[in-house]
Amino acid sequence: MSARRIAIVAVAVGAAVLAWWFFARPRPAPPSIVLITIDTLRADRVGAYGAGPGRTPTLDALAAEGVVVEDAWASVPLTLPSHATILSGLEPPHHGVHDNGTYVFPPEPPTLATLLGARGYATGAFVGAYVLDRRFGLARGFAQYDDAIERRTSGASVLESERRAETVTSAAVSWIKAQTGPFLAWVHLYDPHAPYDPPSPFRERFEGRPYEGEIAYVDASLAPLLAAARERAGDRLVVLVTADHGEGLGDHGERTHGFFVYGATLRVPLILAGAGVPRAEKRAGPARSADILPTLLALAGIAPPAGLPGSDLLRGPRPREAYAETLYPQTLGWAPLRAFRSGSLRLIEAPRPELYDLSDDPGETRDRFAERPQEAERLRAALAAVRAGEREAAAGPADAATTERLRALGYVAGAMPGAVAADAKDPKDALPLWQRLEEANWAAARGDHAAAVPVLRALLAEEPGNVAFKRALSASLRGLGRAREAAELLGSADGDATAWHERALALTEAGQIDEAIRSEDRARALNPLLPEVHNHIGVLQARKGRLIEALGAFDEAVRLDPNNVRAHTNRANALRSMGRVSEAREAYLSATRIAPEDADALNGLGVLAVQGGATDEAVQLFRRVLARDPSHAEARLNLAVAEARAGRPDAARIELEQILRGPGSSDVKDRARRFLRDLGY
Numbered sequence: 001m002s003a004r005r006i007a008i009v010a011v012a013v014g015a016a017v018l019a020w021w022f023f024a025r026p027r028p029a030p031p032s033i034v035l036i037t038i039d040t041l042r043a044d045r046v047g048a049y050g051a052g053p054g055r056t057p058t059l060d061a062l063a064a065e066g067v068v069v070e071d072a073w074a075s076v077p078l079t080l081p082s083h084a085t086i087l088s089g090l091e092p093p094h095h096g097v098h099d100n101g102t103y104v105f106p107p108e109p110p111t112l113a114t115l116l117g118a119r120g121y122a123t124g125a126f127v128g129a130y131v132l133d134r135r136f137g138l139a140r141g142f143a144q145y146d147d148a149i150e151r152r153t154s155g156a157s158v159l160e161s162e163r164r165a166e167t168v169t170s171a172a173v174s175w176i177k178a179q180t181g182p183f184l185a186w187v188h189l190y191d192p193h194a195p196y197d198p199p200s201p202f203r204e205r206f207e208g209r210p211y212e213g214e215i216a217y218v219d220a221s222l223a224p225l226l227a228a229a230r231e232r233a234g235d236r237l238v239v240l241v242t243a244d245h246g247e248g249l250g251d252h253g254e255r256t257h258g259f260f261v262y263g264a265t266l267r268v269p270l271i272l273a274g275a276g277v278p279r280a281e282k283r284a285g286p287a288r289s290a291d292i293l294p295t296l297l298a299l300a301g302i303a304p305p306a307g308l309p310g311s312d313l314l315r316g317p318r319p320r321e322a323y324a325e326t327l328y329p330q331t332l333g334w335a336p337l338r339a340f341r342s343g344s345l346r347l348i349e350a351p352r353p354e355l356y357d358l359s360d361d362p363g364e365t366r367d368r369f370a371e372r373p374q375e376a377e378r379l380r381a382a383l384a385a386v387r388a389g390e391r392e393a394a395a396g397p398a399d400a401a402t403t404e405r406l407r408a409l410g411y412v413a414g415a416m417p418g419a420v421a422a423d424a425k426d427p428k429d430a431l432p433l434w435q436r437l438e439e440a441n442w443a444a445a446r447g448d449h450a451a452a453v454p455v456l457r458a459l460l461a462e463e464p465g466n467v468a469f470k471r472a473l474s475a476s477l478r479g480l481g482r483a484r485e486a487a488e489l490l491g492s493a494d495g496d497a498t499a500w501h502e503r504a505l506a507l508t509e510a511g512q513i514d515e516a517i518r519s520e521d522r523a524r525a526l527n528p529l530l531p532e533v534h535n536h537i538g539v540l541q542a543r544k545g546r547l548i549e550a551l552g553a554f555d556e557a558v559r560l561d562p563n564n565v566r567a568h569t570n571r572a573n574a575l576r577s578m579g580r581v582s583e584a585r586e587a588y589l590s591a592t593r594i595a596p597e598d599a600d601a602l603n604g605l606g607v608l609a610v611q612g613g614a615t616d617e618a619v620q621l622f623r624r625v626l627a628r629d630p631s632h633a634e635a636r637l638n639l640a641v642a643e644a645r646a647g648r649p650d651a652a653r654i655e656l657e658q659i660l661r662g663p664g665s666s667d668v669k670d671r672a673r674r675f676l677r678d679l680g681y
């Protein structure tokens with residue numbers, strides 16, 4: 001009896017040992033993942049998708065060693081909502097982000113970053129445009145979110161609301177090189193987005209085809225990024241490249257994207273390669289952006305969250321259905337568009353709905369809605385089912401500075417669209433108006449407001465109630481210095497915080513400070529979450545000498561938008577005026593962490609250095625400002641003070657004489673003249 005028991009124990013021990021050996025076999029390390037999203041990249045402009053060789057050699061080489069998913073579609077032709085889908089696996093009705101600049105990704109859905117971060121991955125994101133700033137919610141889960149894009153709000157420099165691919169990839173490369181374990185790096189490259197302006201030598205090589213030049217440039221910039229990732233992760237690396245949407249390039253009359261939901265702006269490349277990915281295969285689609293998260297999680301050996309619509313593109317069931325939408329036309333007062341695909345059939349729901357059969361009409365040129373009513377009805381019911389669980393729109397942070405930057409990127413950002421009017425125009429019918437508005441926006445973004453104004457006036461004559469037209473016209477009138485007219489145009493604004501704020505800016509420019517404060521108070525009451533409203537209130541209160549009120553407003557602005565350089569320097573200036581030196585210094589440094597050469601911040605730090613007796617440090621700071629902007633008269637005057645304090649009156653005199661010869665306000669010149677006299681010259 002005891003022998004039997006012993007035998008059983010022995011068997012049990014043996015089994016346990018076997019099991020131990022089984023589980024202790026070295027398991028492969030979790031793969032590192034590089035997710036690359038190239039903005040505005042049409043699938044058919046990539047070599048691996050039939051564009052021909054020579055344009056995208058890096059992507060084509062990646063495709064040759066991995067899988068090319070054909071017939072891949074984004075859910076929405078807009079940057080922020082599409083990235084929300086890529087990163088969360090949720091379709092727009094379920095993540096609630098429908099447009100750029102007006103929505104925030106909600107705080108609870110798991111994303112690629114939160115899921116991999118929870119498994120010990122290092123997580124870093126490197127984005128190329130303001131539309132993906134952390135304010136809009138996609139930073140959650142990323143330990144590092146590099147969105148330090150210098151923002152300017154006037155003139156040609158607004159275009160700097162994006163940064164070149166090389167800047168983004170070099171930040172990503174430095175971060176990747178510092179990793180010691182598995183990592184997720186999301187790299188977003190904005191260059192192919194309009195305006196098309198490839199750098200040399202791509203500008204010359206693609207003369208007359210600047211969009212393709214931008215694509216070729218981005219492709220070239222990927223090579224060092226992929227090399228660094230391979231060096232760090234070895235054969236435990238997965239790379240996935242896709243786009244957030246395509247570009248119309250004139251298809252269906254749409255030059256850019258966002259306005260329609262045809263394949264021209266929704267078909268995207270989807271290439272993946274590396275650990276666990278078959279080599280040199282083409283997969284027939286259809287595939288969706290929502291399939292990216294389940295596919296990457298499967299490669300990392302992680303089960304996706306329950307209830308997601310997407311599937312693992314390598315081993316899961318082949319998707320047959322796809323949702324798409326754009327609510328962008330609604331921003332302009334027109335009807336939104338939604339689409340549903342089942343197999344080769346695509347329904348576009350609009351005031352005049354359309355039905356296409358991609359099997360013999362991939363360009364969606366032959367509307368079959370009238371011919372095939374039963375199939376159209378079936379797709380319409382399926383579309384309604386997707387929307388059944390639609391979530392409330394997430395709170396929107398749009399304000400005039402956001403709007404200004406987005407306008408520079410070619411978008412009209414407005415208040416969150418309300419209910420659709422029953423008689424809202426079908427975007428197909430509004431296309432000519434949209435094309436003219438786009439022309440005006442581009443002219444305004446170039447600084448050519450004189451060209452924009454007559455176009456906008458004509459548009460407003462056709463749709464006198466169109467708030468998007470009114471605000472664009474008001475902005476261009478301000479650009480021409482016609483501030484009073486600009487304010488009057490928005491005088492009847494009801495209910496829209498951004499319009500009240502824009503009115504306040506116009507009133508300030510017209511010198512009506514008290515009325516501007518009242519207008520801004522209304523904006524703040526309507527939406528207390530707009531950083532530029534608080535920033536502007538601070539500026540106005542400071543002009544009135546009310547520094548405590550000003551400081552409170554700047555505090556709120558930087559709390560709402562920690563990347564806002566101007567709000568940091570304004571806050572620092574207020575603190576300095578109040579004699580709170582060390583806090584002022586900290587605030588200037590907050591500005592230079594985002595924009596290292598920001599003139600106002602360096603000038604402010606220089607003033608503090610002079611006051612603290614560190615004249616040599618001050619001289620260096622003022623010279624840095626002047627190296628970039630020799631016409632900065634205030635910095636030059638400060639430089640003269642620092643030189644004099646350092647016992648170099650001759651050096652001071654040279655600077656003061658230069659101020660008197662150059663541009664600059666009469667106030668600065670008066671002070672320079674007095675200073676020269678005091679120095680004995």
Ligand SMILES: [Zn+2]
Pocket residue numbers: 039040078079080193244245
């Ligand atoms: Zn985009």
